[in-house]
Amino acid sequence: MHQSLSRVYCLIATALALVLLGASLNYAQPQQSASAVGQYVGSEACQTCHEEMFNQFKKTPHYVTLTKKDYKPEQQGCESCHGPGSAHVEAGGGAGTIASFKTMSSKQRAETCLKCHAKQDERINFKHSEHQISQVSCDACHSSHTPKFAANLLREETTTLCFSCHGEIRNSFALPFRHKVMEGVLSCTDCHNQHGGFNAQKRLVGTDQSCFKCHTDKQGPFTFEHMAVRIEGCTYCHSPHGSNNPRLLTRNRVQSLCLECHSGAGRLPAGDETPSFHNLATARFQNCTTCHTQIHGSNLNVLFFEQEAPV
Ligand code: HEC
Ligand code: HEC
Ligand code: HEC
Ligand code: HEC
Ligand code: HEC
Ligand code: HEC
Ligand code: HEC
Ligand code: HEC
Ligand code: HEC
Ligand code: HEC
Known part of the structure; x- marks a missing residue:
């Protein structure tokens, strides 16, 4: 730890010295990262010693930085991620003379990639994500x-990748009622943004916005909203990954869910209880959503009936 820290300080000091030198000589230095020391020598130089790696690199999308003319020296090939290689090449290779991902902090590693990958989308917010x-x-x-x-460029197929660290949630996708992630119908990244983001829709943790992408009919706006949906959100009533209960419900009976709020002892103020003519001892009234069918909101009926009151 101490060693790598002092190395960082050493690099910063060297970089600073170079900047000062550049300034005093009035050089127009290209923009470099803190750890970039030396000159860009081009990837052909790397190829001479790292032949196999170079051949592999040819097959990746990053090879385009060598074949297209759009890229500046610091954006080309090997040195776009490992920084300028002159010192390393002069030393005849060897550890410690060029930027290596083994010794960079996780922040520096992300910054290296984000030099190019922060532009089009919200990946710039990766810095604030639970992952980073x-x-x-x-x-x-x-x-x-x-x-x-x-x-x-994935290390594993997405589901396997996520489970390699989040193994504890694997069981919920084996429950009788579940989103069919294991079956390949949808992916973890349909609901989560592994890269983070500002936009509610793109947060790492799943939000209602991510549900609307597929369940568009639940989005509204409705003339008559069910406040439970708006205030508590989908996950009050549904377990997003999987559940023992039909419709992914968080309770085994619909009425238990409703009565948590709509009862004398429930979470709502007096007046919003289930009316007394609902005889909960009879089968007729037990499954609330046979009458209150539009439970997510309605444009027709304040009590969420299909149309007019059915009684
Ligand atoms: C003269 C031969 C030679 C040339 C040219 C060369 N390397 Fe190396 N490089 C080596 C050797 C030897 C090692 C140490 C053994 C290893 O890790 O493979 C090494 C190690 C590395 C490492 C790991 C460093 C560390 O601290 O662990 C990186 C990254 C690297 N080279 C990148 C490059 C890049 C990028 C270029 C082109 C700018 C390049 N090399 C050119 C020989 C060379
Ligand atoms: C897109 C960024 C990127 C480019 C371009 C790139 N590398 Fe790497 N390189 C990495 C990362 C990240 C690692 C760490 C191991 C891994 O993730 O597979 C690495 C690892 C290495 C290593 C092993 C030592 C170490 O630091 O872990 C060598 C040697 C190396 N790269 C050389 C090269 C050479 C030569 C080229 C050009 C042919 C090149 N790299 C192009 C990102 C890159
Ligand atoms: C937790 C795992 C994870 C981390 C960390 C991660 N990614 Fe990804 N990334 C993925 C997965 C999985 C995909 C596949 C596409 C999808 O399912 O959304 C992907 C796709 C991509 C893509 C191509 C598709 C697109 O969104 O444009 C790029 C580029 C990318 N990631 C760059 C990065 C960069 C840069 C970082 C670091 C700042 C990073 N990723 C961090 C998992 C990750
Ligand atoms: C010099 C700029 C540059 C740097 C630095 C860079 N990339 Fe890329 N990356 C590109 C370009 C260009 C492409 C190919 C065109 C595209 O898909 O946008 C690409 C493509 C990708 C893809 C998409 C692959 C696909 O199948 O579509 C991923 C994932 C990715 N890069 C991850 C990374 C990671 C991780 C790092 C850091 C280790 C990194 N990149 C560093 C420029 C860069
Ligand atoms: C290398 C390990 C690793 C991989 C791979 C990984 N994660 Fe994570 N993830 C973490 C860590 C560590 C956290 C921090 C919070 C924690 O401990 O759960 C986290 C946090 C999260 C959170 C936020 C959890 C919360 O309680 O706020 C979500 C959601 C998440 N990851 C989804 C994913 C998805 C989706 C993938 C696959 C694309 C993925 N992760 C891949 C390690 C990983
Ligand atoms: C249908 C959308 C959806 C899918 C698909 C999905 N998630 Fe989630 N996930 C969520 C929501 C929503 C939450 C927040 C739960 C809450 O607030 O109670 C969540 C929570 C999490 C958490 C935080 C811990 C927890 O259990 O609350 C992790 C980690 C996670 N998901 C990982 C994954 C992984 C890995 C996959 C793929 C195997 C995946 N998710 C697939 C919607 C989804
Ligand atoms: C990528 C599309 C997609 C996203 C995003 C998505 N779902 Fe789904 N959802 C589906 C599909 C497809 C089914 C049907 C599952 C089946 O039949 O196996 C489903 C089924 C359901 C069911 C059960 C329906 C039934 O008839 O049993 C509920 C409840 C549900 N989703 C809620 C949610 C919630 C809550 C979210 C957000 C956290 C969400 N979904 C995000 C695609 C999605
Ligand atoms: C107050 C509790 C509650 C909330 C909040 C809630 N739901 Fe539901 N949802 C239910 C109940 C109860 C059912 C079962 C209805 C039935 O039995 O016909 C259901 C059924 C579903 C179904 C399957 C049947 C259908 O209508 O398509 C989907 C999909 C669904 N909900 C998605 C969502 C989404 C997305 C959200 C968030 C915007 C959400 N739910 C919020 C209670 C709720
Ligand atoms: C998290 C608490 C919560 C849950 C669970 C819940 N509701 Fe509600 N519900 C509310 C709130 C808050 C209102 C709005 C009350 C108001 O406007 O005074 C409401 C309104 C209603 C209304 C409109 C009449 C009224 O009182 O304004 C009906 C009907 C209703 N809910 C039925 C149900 C049914 C059926 C279920 C079970 C599927 C259910 N609710 C689950 C909180 C909840
Ligand atoms: C057989 C049809 C039916 C079933 C099943 C049913 N309801 Fe109702 N519900 C009604 C009717 C009819 C009204 C009131 C009509 C009126 O006042 O004009 C009503 C009104 C309500 C109200 C509004 C009270 C108010 O005036 O603010 C709530 C809350 C409610 N029901 C909750 C429930 C719950 C919870 C269940 C399940 C335990 C349920 N209902 C089952 C028919 C039904």
Whole structure:
């Protein structure tokens, strides 16, 4: 720990010295990261010693930084991630003379990738995500050199990847009622944004917004909203991953769910109780949603009936 810290300080000091030198000589230095020391020598130089790695690299989407003319020296090939290589090449290779992901902090690793990948979308907010905060950086999920799955450079197929750290939730996808993630109908990343984001729809933790992508009919706006949906959200009544209860409900009987709020002892003020003519001892009244069918909200009926009161 001490060693790598002092190395960082040493690099910062060297970088600072270079900046000062550049300023005093009035050089127009290209923008470099804190750890970038030396000159860019081009990836052909790397190829001479790291032949196999170079050949692998050719198969990845990043190779485009060498074939297209759009990229500046600091954005090309090997050095786009490992920084300028002149010192390393002059030393004839070896550890400690070029930026290595083994010694970079998780923040530095993310910053290296975000130099190019922060532009089009919200990945810039990765910094504030639970993943980055917990030191889970880009390279935990992506492999730049030897991805197991070429698509998205993933180390594993998405579900396997997520379960490799979140194994404790695997059981919920084996329950009788579940979102069919294991069956490949939908993916963890349909509801979660592993990269984080500002937008409610893109937060790491699933939100109601993510549900509306598929269950559009539940979004409203409705003339008559059910305040439970708006205030408590979908997960008060549904377990998003899986459940022992039909419709992914959090309770085994619909009425238990409703009565948590709509009863004398419930969470609502007097006046919103289930009316007394509802004889809860009879089968007729027990399944609330046979009459109050539009339980997520309605444009027709304040009591969420299909149309007019059915009694
Ligand atoms: C003269 C041969 C040579 C050249 C040229 C060369 N390397 Fe290396 N490189 C080595 C050797 C030897 C090692 C140490 C053994 C290893 O890790 O493979 C090494 C290690 C590395 C490491 C790991 C460093 C560490 O601290 O663990 C990286 C990253 C690397 N090289 C990248 C590059 C890049 C990028 C280029 C082109 C700019 C390049 N190399 C050019 C020989 C070379
Ligand atoms: C897109 C970013 C990126 C590019 C481009 C890239 N690397 Fe790497 N490199 C990494 C990451 C990340 C690792 C850490 C291991 C891993 O995640 O697979 C790594 C690991 C290495 C290692 C092993 C030592 C170490 O630091 O772990 C060497 C050597 C290396 N790279 C050389 C090269 C060479 C040579 C090229 C060009 C042919 C290249 N890299 C291009 C990101 C990159
Ligand atoms: C927790 C795992 C994880 C982490 C950490 C992670 N990613 Fe991803 N990333 C994925 C998965 C899974 C996909 C596949 C697409 C999907 O399902 O959304 C992906 C897709 C991508 C894509 C291609 C598709 C797109 O969204 O444009 C890019 C580029 C990307 N990630 C870059 C990054 C960068 C840069 C970082 C770090 C700042 C990072 N990722 C961190 C898991 C991760
Ligand atoms: C010099 C700029 C640059 C850097 C630095 C960079 N990338 Fe990329 N990345 C690209 C380009 C260009 C592409 C290919 C075009 C595209 O898909 O946008 C790409 C594509 C990807 C993809 C999508 C692959 C696919 O199948 O569509 C992933 C994932 C990715 N990069 C992850 C990373 C990670 C992780 C790092 C850091 C270790 C990183 N990139 C560093 C420029 C960069
Ligand atoms: C390398 C390990 C690792 C991988 C792979 C990983 N995660 Fe995480 N994830 C974590 C850690 C550590 C946290 C921090 C909170 C915690 O301990 O659960 C976290 C947090 C989360 C959270 C927030 C949990 C909360 O309680 O706020 C979600 C959601 C999440 N990850 C989803 C995913 C998804 C989806 C994938 C696959 C694309 C994935 N993770 C892959 C390690 C990982
Ligand atoms: C249908 C949408 C959906 C899918 C698919 C989904 N999640 Fe979730 N997930 C959520 C929601 C919503 C929450 C928040 C639960 C809450 O607030 O009670 C959550 C919570 C989590 C948490 C936080 C811990 C917990 O159990 O509350 C983790 C970790 C997580 N999900 C990982 C995953 C992984 C890994 C996958 C894929 C195997 C996945 N999720 C698939 C919607 C989903
Ligand atoms: C990517 C699309 C998608 C997303 C996002 C999604 N769902 Fe689903 N959901 C489905 C599909 C498809 C089914 C049907 C499952 C089946 O038949 O196996 C389903 C089924 C359900 C069911 C059970 C319906 C029944 O008839 O048993 C509930 C409840 C549900 N989803 C709630 C949610 C909630 C809450 C969220 C947000 C946390 C959400 N869904 C996000 C696609 C999605
Ligand atoms: C107050 C509790 C409650 C809340 C909050 C709630 N639901 Fe439901 N939901 C139910 C009940 C009860 C059923 C079963 C209705 C039935 O038996 O016909 C259901 C059924 C469903 C179904 C399957 C049947 C259908 O109508 O398509 C889906 C999908 C669904 N809910 C999605 C959602 C989504 C998305 C949210 C958040 C916007 C949400 N629910 C919020 C109670 C709730
Ligand atoms: C989390 C608490 C909560 C749950 C659970 C809940 N509701 Fe509600 N419900 C409310 C609130 C709050 C209102 C609005 C009360 C008001 O406007 O005075 C409401 C309104 C209603 C109304 C409209 C009449 C009125 O009192 O305004 C009906 C009918 C209703 N709910 C039925 C149900 C049924 C059936 C269920 C079970 C599927 C259920 N609710 C579950 C909180 C809940
Ligand atoms: C057989 C049909 C039927 C069933 C089943 C049913 N209700 Fe009702 N519900 C009604 C009718 C009819 C009204 C009131 C009509 C009126 O006042 O004009 C009503 C009104 C309500 C109200 C509104 C009270 C108010 O005036 O603010 C609530 C809350 C309610 N029901 C909850 C429930 C709950 C909880 C269940 C399940 C335990 C349930 N209902 C089952 C028919 C039904």
